Amino acid sequence: MTAGRAGIGALFTRQRLTILAFAAVFLVIAGKAAWLTLGVDPERRTAVVRKAHIPRPDIVDRNGILLAADMPFASVFAEPYRMIDVDEAVEKLTSVVPSLNAAKLRRLFSDKRRKFVWVLRKIGPDLEKRILDLGIPGIRVMKEKRRIYPMGRLAAHVVGFSNIDSKGLSGIERFLDGAGAIFTASLINPSGKDARPAQLALDVRVQHALRAELQRAMRKYKALGAGGLVMNVHTGEILAMVSLPDFNPNDPVKTGALKKDRLNRMTAGVYELGSVIKAVTFAMALDAGTARLDKSYDARFPLRIGRMKINDYHAQRRWLTVPEIFIHSSNIGTARMALEVGLERHKAFLRKVGLFDKLRTELPEAARPLLPRRWTKVSSATAAFGHGFAVQPLQGATVIAALINGGKLIPPTFLKRDKDAAEVLSRRIISEDTSRKMRYLFRLNAIEGTARRAAAPGWRVGGKTGTAEKVINGRYSKDHRLTSFIGAFPMDDPKYLVMVMLDDPRPTAETRGFATSGWNAVPTAGRVVARIAPILGVKPKLDSEEAKKELARWRKINPDWNVPMAVAAKGAVSGAQ
Amino acid sequence: MRFLNVLNGVLLIGLIVFAVVLYAREQQTRLAEREIRRLEADIAREEENIRILQVERAMLMNPERIERLVRRHLVMAPVGPERIRGLNAILADLPARAYKPDAQEGVSDPLAALIARVQAGEAKR
Structure with a gap:
């Protein structure tokens, strides 16, 4: 039986048909297996954009009280050209955040030429979750971190400060990036995700x-x-x-x-x-x-x-x-x-x-x-x-x-x-x-x-x-x-x-x-x-003679001491703060 | 031929069984992955919450703020050295201040009287 003699009809014999069918099925399975093992996840369009961020160690005092910390915050933005139903989007957003200006949002979202509109900036994770749960197409969240100094002015010159790109500009903040870079690196966990705090000798009290x-x-x-x-x-x-x-x-x-x-x-x-x-x-x-x-x-x-x-x-x-x-x-x-x-x-x-x-x-x-x-x-x-x-x-x-x-x-x-x-x-x-x-x-x-x-x-x-x-x-x-x-x-x-x-x-x-x-x-x-x-x-x-003299001198120099602060504050004692 | 048919049949059934199992496994994996993502998001959110609370707590612990509040609301004074005493000095003082029931006429319990006085003071305020 040669191909030449049998012609097209011979291809469709039962046996060949069966073989072909099996071949097809195996091909599909092989393909599927290959997809499962080697295949990359199809591009997933996430609603959250994360900014790459090098961990920056917190700064704490000798007792572990925070002097500087990275604080996460999220900002919500819209991409009007991706938005399907503007009215629905505005309605949902204002139901979660009543303070938003609905008319303004509607106007901004309706302009399909716009690629980017800020909706809310610097919100906490709870509100962020509630907005993401709304599942509005075209509404996305950007994650950012900001350096916060909870003690404010208290130790300004020692702690220093860093700029918006998280680069230390003065004080210990600058030390962490510059001369103390090795020290900083020693604080970062092997995972690279976070860092132990840099502990200062300072005592906030x-x-x-x-x-x-x-x-x-x-x-x-x-x-x-x-x-x-x-x-x-x-x-x-x-x-x-x-x-x-x-x-x-x-x-x-x-x-x-x-x-x-x-x-x-x-x-x-x-x-x-x-x-x-x-x-x-x-x-x-x-x-x-x-x-x-x-x-x-x-x-x-x-x-x-x-x-x-x-x-x-x-x-x-x-x-x-x-x-x-x-x-x-x-x-x-x-x-x-x-x-x-x-x-x-x-x-x-x-x-x-x-x-x-x-x-x-x-x-x-x-x-x-x-x-x-x-x-x-x-x-x-x-x-x-x-x-x-x-x-x-x-x-x-x-x-x-x-x-x-x-x-x-x-x-x-x-x-x-x-x-x-x-x-x-x-x-x-x-x-x-x-x-x-x-x-x-x-x-x-x-x-x-x-x-x-x-x-x-x-x-x-x-x-x-x-x-x-x-x-x-x-x-x-x-x-x-x-x-x-x-x-x-x-x-x-x-x-x-x-x-x-x-x-x-x-x-x-x-x-x-x-x-x-x-x-x-x-x-x-x-x-x-x-x-x-x-x-x-x-x-x-206080038992020595000197100490007793000192106490008398002290009382004369500091009349506001040992006077309750609330009383001193009202000016009942002269020379008080 | 007959042997081949049987073999083919067995293979076919095996194939179907494996395909079903594989599909089920894949589905399971997908669900588990989704669960992991959800949990990871939860963890990240909780970590962020913890972070925010830590910063807030630090702000509340700012000694400057506490002193301001104390000055406004409390009747407190800086501690002078005469108020700092060792345990031995306090023990030496004890006999003089020993607890004497019925020490005062008409007041059977000085501690109770003290509490009553404090309460009366608060009521007035």
Whole structure:
């Protein structure tokens, strides 16, 4: 049987027909199987558009309280050219969201040339679901994320802010994208879907207490600006850092984040810290052995070096012992102590404690110190009491922390850190014994020296004041000052350092016409200590004679304390907020 | 031939059975997938809800806001150091403040009297 002979008829024999039928069926099955295994899902027209989003870690404080978070929100939009029944669509939408303008929507939806119309923006997931459940053709939802700062202005300068594309522009937000990119990557889960929060050293309660008191001080002393920080002296952790005026990171542009006076005064600006720096000179001289606590220096007359004349603000015009130089903040005595140590050793010590280099922390805003061009006898003598060179205030605080914590310089950090990690990073700059002497001097200064008015009773505050004349138009101004205070508590075993800085505080009736640190920065710091010590678990000791005197002084300086806030707010007590 | 017919018949029946099973499985898979998608959407929505609640809670916990509210509505004062006492100091004080029933004339229970006083104060407000 050949094809030629049988012709077309032979093709339709029963057998062949059967084979063909089977072949067809198998083909269909094979095709189906192939479709099932290899086939791609037919394009599914989803109603939700998701924007690709790299997870950005939340920022939380040391106790896990949210400082910055990505918040999801949905926006509903319409594509009128895809819409089948405009009236039905408008009716359904307004039934779910009555506040929508039906007439306007109808007009917009009816214009079939339109490709895109916003219906609702930034809605929550519940409303989003109800709208999607309506199943209106041409109505779609776009998912977006926005960075939210629930604490608003509270820690604006530390947390910083990011732009609409979720890129950090300042503060820790910028650190997460820039220098801290490896840290950020370590937080992201292997799935790539989300990230663990970045935990800061900050404590929002301490931050608030500091900010509230600085705000009060700015108002009370009519200062242009204020700054402050609280640091753990054993770990270098920064529990609070405030710079005023500040901005709201939720709306940085409108609240002036880019204005010059909003920079972070504690790190992005350099200031002459004035007499606060004397503590560094004392530590150097005591550690070098050229000075002892019972040694005296001649402070009878102004000190002349070449054309330069060094004077005392609280002039005693007599020989002063080392503790007396400290508590009277004598420029003459301090300069003599520095000159006794010698130019080169002085310079080397300042370099060793890091005051000659730019201090780097996680914050990208860091300023380089301003130093004298040539290191001469005059620059050494003036640097001894904090004139002629300017550093970041945080830098000053870091060194003071080292002077009282037992002598170890610990680089400050805004991230949570434990004691062991701090120990590894620490560097000894003075001996344990010198540190003990420094603690004594600091405490003495708060009992009977320039820091008397801190007076936080029972919390054993000690510290050093500084009043620097501001440089205006290139010269030192007698009337415009930068007052500062760096102290710590409890001085018998220091745990926390507190720094307060006021920019151009004015004399008031209450300060009896004075505008030096002891009258504004010091009492402000005292209030900060009294507010944060209970939060930080430091116990007051009221049994000593000193403490009782402090309590009496405290009550006189702070009549609003212990008065119920609602009463104080009504102005029943003068001097209250 | 007869053998082949039987074989064909068996194969045909087998084929139909497998086709039905396959179709049923496919259908099941499709339903399960739909369920997974629905659950995933639910989870995503719940996660978003949690997120929003977290942010809201953080906003409510803002110490600035709490202080403002306290100032307006509550009669509270900053805690002074004289009010912070160790347990031992409190224990040392105890005998002086010991609970003495019938200490006051006409008032049998000072605690009850205190509660009554507080309630009276609230009623007045």
